[in-house]
Amino acid sequence: xxxxxxxxxxxxxxxxxxxxxxxxxxxxxxxxxxxxxxxxxxxxxxxxxxxxxxxxxxxxxxxxxxxxxxxxxxxxxxxxxxxxxxxxxxxxxxxxxxxxxxxxxxxxxxxxxxxxxxxxxxxxxxxxxxxxxxxxxxxxxxxxxxxxxxxxxxxxxxxxxxxxxxxxxxxxxxxxxxxxxxxxxxxxxxxxxxxxxxxxxxxxxxxxxxxxxxxxxxxxxxxxxxxxxxxxxxxxxxxxxxxxxxxxx
Ligand code: PGA
Numbered sequence: 001x002x003x004x005x006x007x008x009x010x011x012x013x014x015x016x017x018x019x020x021x022x023x024x025x026x027x028x029x030x031x032x033x034x035x036x037x038x039x040x041x042x043x044x045x046x047x048x049x050x051x052x053x054x055x056x057x058x059x060x061x062x063x064x065x066x067x068x069x070x071x072x073x074x075x076x077x078x079x080x081x082x083x084x085x086x087x088x089x090x091x092x093x094x095x096x097x098x099x100x101x102x103x104x105x106x107x108x109x110x111x112x113x114x115x116x117x118x119x120x121x122x123x124x125x126x127x128x129x130x131x132x133x134x135x136x137x138x139x140x141x142x143x144x145x146x147x148x149x150x151x152x153x154x155x156x157x158x159x160x161x162x163x164x165x166x167x168x169x170x171x172x173x174x175x176x177x178x179x180x181x182x183x184x185x186x187x188x189x190x191x192x193x194x195x196x197x198x199x200x201x202x203x204x205x206x207x208x209x210x211x212x213x214x215x216x217x218x219x220x221x222x223x224x225x226x227x228x229x230x231x232x233x234x235x236x237x238x239x240x241x242x243x244x245x246x247x248x249x
Pocket of ligand 1: 166
């Protein structure tokens, strides 16, 4: 059975005191009440160690990591270092990394391989631009992203991966994909997993939706057959909103 997951992506937001109080508030709400999904937060690297040490109901993940063990890579943090301080999960392929930092499919594949070596749980993001959606071939674009950077993994390694479908035109824009549009793409992704791996692995793969997901639209999105939760940007920065999305399950 696949797991339902709600994951926050804080991006480059929150001061340390804001991050700390948000975490405390979330931990308190989550310990007061049973939740029916796993909860992750992808936080800025400088907050990782402290939040990992204080977390009990939330799994803390990194937003980025460099795919080399050590060496002359000024400013970078290796996945080995992330693992060494207790990081459990990592985001790979987010559209902001692809677009603003020119991360190519080839580089993302290296990151996927290194995360696998370090046994970090991969949350692999994929999604099309507005122009690609309007051109009609958006399904092909998304499947190609998976083929180029993820589908070379062995069955055993792939089983640990979570996929996040995030149409770029919906990220931070307030424009959500309709539950039908999102579910359609999730079904396509699952079918591609059937073709690459097998039916059982496809059924067990958690596929999240991301892109302006909020307390108002989460229920309709998460009630769809192939949407197993969300990767939440803006709405993960407010405890009340994030908890309300978590409680959708
Ligand atoms: P958003 O971001 O919820 O603010 O649209 C989602 C993401 O980029 O992961």
